């Protein structure tokens with residue numbers, strides 16, 4: 001078979017993000033390895049479309065990037081989409097602690113992170129250094145992670161304002177793989193408003209369900 005490229009830089013980039021056709025019958029060891037990997041991402045091309053397979057120690061994401069391919073191809077199916085938390089559901093009390101912290105910061109916005117340790121499987125709340133906070137603006141520093149720790153959730157409040165993803169949030173979320181959550185209307189006695197998304201591969205994807213234990217509805 002001819003080489004894909006004779007440029008070493010291009011070859012390294014293609015190696016880092018491999019692209020495999022799905023065999024018509026049977027399994028693909030290469031695609032199985034991509035799905036089983038601790039981290040990384042690549043593409044599987046099936047007759048049902050192109051699928052991004054992305055792995056982090058805490059996340060197993062298979063997301064279709066294209067519709068079904070109309071042309072006749074001797075390929076099998078890439079399969080059903082999924083977004084599984086390999087780390088399991090986040091204990092509900094971590095969210096309760098963060099919401100208490102957000103309410104204490106009113107009228108200002110505030111932020112918190114949920115981290116996960118892939119060796120001990122424990123979750124932890126990280127409250128970042130806040131450089132600047134007001135009711136409509138927040139500047140904070142992402143955590144510097146110790147080995148084995150991963151950022152799973154990036155959570156911020158909009159104080160008394162409603163929850164939504166602003167243009168600033170979109171810029172902040174573009175280059176990290178994480179769950180991003182916003183809570184708003186925290187000044188009211190009733191449940192806060194929420195906005196949620198999974199940030200991966202430069203895309204913003206809907207969360208199929210709440211990442212917290214004890215919630216059986218979407219975040």
Ligand SMILES: [Zn+2]
Pocket residue numbers: 156157158164165166169182
């Ligand atoms: Zn925001």
